[in-house]
Amino acid sequence: MRPEDFDFIAKMLKDRSGLVISRDKAYLLESRLTPVARKRGLKGLDDLVASLRTAGEELLREVTEAMTTNESFFFRDIKPFDQFKAMVLPQLLANRAQKKSFRIWSAASSSGQEAYSLAMILKEEGAKLAGWKIEIVGTDISTEMLEKAKAGLYSQFEVQRGLPIQYLVKYFKKTNEMWQIDSSIRAMVQFREYNLLHDLKTLGQFDVVFCRNVLIYFDQPTKSRVLENVAKIMPDDGLLYLGGAETVLGISDKFKPVPEQRGIYSVTRAGAAAPAMASTAAPSAASSFGLKR
Numbered sequence: 001m002r003p004e005d006f007d008f009i010a011k012m013l014k015d016r017s018g019l020v021i022s023r024d025k026a027y028l029l030e031s032r033l034t035p036v037a038r039k040r041g042l043k044g045l046d047d048l049v050a051s052l053r054t055a056g057e058e059l060l061r062e063v064t065e066a067m068t069t070n071e072s073f074f075f076r077d078i079k080p081f082d083q084f085k086a087m088v089l090p091q092l093l094a095n096r097a098q099k100k101s102f103r104i105w106s107a108a109s110s111s112g113q114e115a116y117s118l119a120m121i122l123k124e125e126g127a128k129l130a131g132w133k134i135e136i137v138g139t140d141i142s143t144e145m146l147e148k149a150k151a152g153l154y155s156q157f158e159v160q161r162g163l164p165i166q167y168l169v170k171y172f173k174k175t176n177e178m179w180q181i182d183s184s185i186r187a188m189v190q191f192r193e194y195n196l197l198h199d200l201k202t203l204g205q206f207d208v209v210f211c212r213n214v215l216i217y218f219d220q221p222t223k224s225r226v227l228e229n230v231a232k233i234m235p236d237d238g239l240l241y242l243g244g245a246e247t248v249l250g251i252s253d254k255f256k257p258v259p260e261q262r263g264i265y266s267v268t269r270a271g272a273a274a275p276a277m278a279s280t281a282a283p284s285a286a287s288s289f290g291l292k293r
Contacts, residue, residue, distance in 0.1 A: 072110035074163040101133040109138030112149025139194035152181035213243035227252035
């Protein structure tokens with residue numbers, strides 16, 4: 001690929017999605033965009049770039065989605081879900097006891113596994129949540145991923161990655177070669193198309209935000225801007241989840257790490273009280289989900 005073509009695509013992707021592609025990642029462009037070129041009947045990436053220079057929204061969106069679609073799986077990295085069940089959820093129930101409602105946002109939700117993992121945890125706590133209004137909102141830039149998430153259809157490979165067997169038996173039904181998550185779980189999650197670079201206020205306020213493994217694709221100014229905007233739609237005692245390789249340190253002063261809880265950050269603003277989370281470690285994946293070690 002010619003340097004000027006690479007620069008054109010890189011700028012387009014950053015402007016539209018915040019994704020930063022360096023020259024050493026040129027192989028990603030080839031692996032993800034060559035199928036797009038074939039689908040369009042084009043000879044290769046050179047022709048695709050030429051088309052992009054005069055393209056309408058449809059092709060620009062297709063290329064952006066091809067580059068920003070990321071892998072997801074149920075109960076990814078398990079620890080965040082252990083923390084949510086053992087510490088964050090009890091805190092929400094205590095702090096929201098008066099209004100009996102809270103909202104959770106799964107940002108860059110991809111094909112929906114993170115949002116549905118949270119929904120299954122909440123479903124298991126049904127007795128404690130009787131009479132509560134709980135919203136889980138999953139957003140993504142990819143309409144293709146959002147349609148997959150809404151359908152709740154997953155392959156054998158996808159349900160084998162991180163999903164406890166008892167949840168598979170309890171909440172999924174075999175449909176031909178696929179597994180479909182129960183309608184009661186699907187009804188707990190709203191999926192919407194949304195770009196993290198846009199104004200987030202129209203999404204409303206969220207008590208807990210999962211924005212895991214997203215910031216790693218942005219440059220420093222974009223990370224800072226996204227974190228600032230996320231903080232604006234969270235209450236003083238709101239909690240933010242980031243991925244294991246992500247941090248707010250040196251990037252934003254809108255959040256600070258929750259002591260002894262890796263990957264969880266509390267809102268930093270005048271008058272905001274630090275969350276009173278339990279200091280004990282979250283139970284292991286085995287104990288949380290009834291699995292044998």
